[in-house]
Amino acid sequence: MFKYLSVFVIIGFIFFIQCSKNEENDVFVPTKEWQIVRKGQKIPRGLHVRINLETGETEAKLLDDSKAPEDKTRALTALPQDHEDTNVENLPKSTLGEAIRDLFTSDELKLKKNKNKFRSYDEIKKTLGDLNLTPKMDAEIIRDLLKKHLEGLNREKLDKSKLLKIIEDLDFLVHQYDNGREFVKQNAFQEFIYKNLNSTDLDIKKETLKLMTGLMQNNVNPKIHAFESGAIGVLLRLINFESDLGVKTRALSALGALLRSFPVAQRKFVESGGLAVLTKFFDSDDIKFQVKLVTMISDLLVEHEYSVVDENLRKYYTKFDLTKHILEHDWCTKLNKLLLGLLITDKDDHDSVEKCLTAMHSLRAHCGGKYEKDLITNLKKRYDLLIKSDDVEDSTFYNVLKDLCDEILYHVNNSVKTEL
Structure with a gap:
């Protein structure tokens, strides 16, 4: 089986x-x-x-x-085995051929092939000129705008809208560092800024002052030129005699941009009676303008206070005593009056109160005996309550204001004990 x-x-x-x-x-x-x-x-x-x-x-x-599909075997056998002896320009015009050509083409050959892709500014300008398209550098644009501005001023009928558009375009350009220097080089302070500030049109004045402020912020060259060309006197006259509050405010901003981090200009400002001009506004009705001028002076005082830590800066700031000149204009009493006015006008305007307290803090070592103790004490108590209030989401800001009050009161109390 x-x-x-x-x-x-x-x-x-x-x-x-x-x-x-x-x-x-x-x-x-x-x-x-x-x-x-x-x-x-x-x-x-x-x-x-x-x-x-x-x-x-x-x-x-x-x-x-x-x-039929390409014979890949045959295509691969066509690859050059020694690229140094191969003329890559004779490779087939295919995707594979392009890849191989890029792989084996030397850097020198690539530069030779691409040299016509890079042209100078004059060559580009000539080429586009044939198409009625004219490229321009920023310096040329600034020159053309200044020329159009001058032509607009010389016309019998002033085209305000066009002039304002020119100011707007220049304002955009001169914020850039190099363009700001170019603006100065083309004598634009004399031919543009100062001529516009003599205009009877308020809008032209205000927009020009805005441009001037932006021009001098963080750009040393325009700042020095403005100082040397008499900008301090021009701005003080606008602040002192201009009736429009908007122009006054813009002029004060431009003055602040000029004076900050520029001790030589600060000294000229004091010698030109600048503090006297600003101090008289403590008696005006516009409390917001008072806060702005106090903020500007406070910034300058902080500069002087912290210049002692820098050897290079100290020699410039110690050539004149800004604090001494401010005290001569009785700013201790003026600041008391401003703080009281702020609390009466709008006690919830904490931003303005902070600026006033900051200025008072800058002079605390000199004004301790002149500050109103009860006023600051009551203000401190109010911020204590606001910090503890359930309605306050972020108490950090109120803590800052309370700390300012504490430090000011420390000098007030010590000054009272010394006098006793």
Whole structure:
């Protein structure tokens, strides 16, 4: 029985091997015409295969010559083996060829091919000139705007809107450091700023003062030129005699931009009677303007206070005593009056109160005996309550105001003890 079973196993194994061979040999042989692919037949790669929707059978044929895939083997064999001896310019105009050309092109050859891509400003200007397009550098734009401005002033009828547009364009340009220097180089203070400040139109004056302020902020060259050309006197006259509050405020901003970080100009300001001009505004009705001038002077006092830590700055700031001149104009009493006025006018205007307290803090060592103790004490108590209030989301600001009151009161109390 086992003898016959062994025979059957051997016959089955031979049949299995034969079937496997037949399956391996049963490969579809394509032609240029559509042929049916039998089930189980292997389809070589690179054929066009479809399903006949009418019969449901799979059909295949060779691809057309025009759609045949590129012979990648042949393409790769065309690659240069030694790129030093190969003329890359003769490579085929294909994506692969472009990649190879970039790979094997030397830096010198690339520079030679690209040298015409970079042209000078004059060449670009000439090229665009043929198209009636004229590129301009900022210096040229500033020159053209100044020329248009002068032409506008010389006309019998002043075109205000055009002049304001010129001022706006220049204001945008001169905020940049190099453009600010260029503005000075083109004599624009005399031909533009000072002429506009002599205008009878208030809007032109205000916009010019805005431009002047931006020009002198953080730009030493325009600041020095403004000082040397007499800007301090011009601005003080506007503050003193101009009736429009908007012009006064803009002039004060420009003056502050000129004086900050410029001790020589600060000394000239004091010698020109600037403190006397500003002090008289403590008797005016506009309390907001008073806060602005107090803030400006307070900033200057802080400069002098902290200049002692810098050896280079100290020699400039110690040449004149700004604090002494301020005290001569009785600012201790003036600041008391301003603080009281702020609390009566709007006790919730904490920003203005902070500016006034900051100025009082700057003079605390000299005005301790003249500050109103009860006024500052009550103010401190109010900020204590505000800090503890549940309605206050962020008490940091009120803490700052309370600390200012504390430090001022310390000098007030010590001054009282000394006098006793």
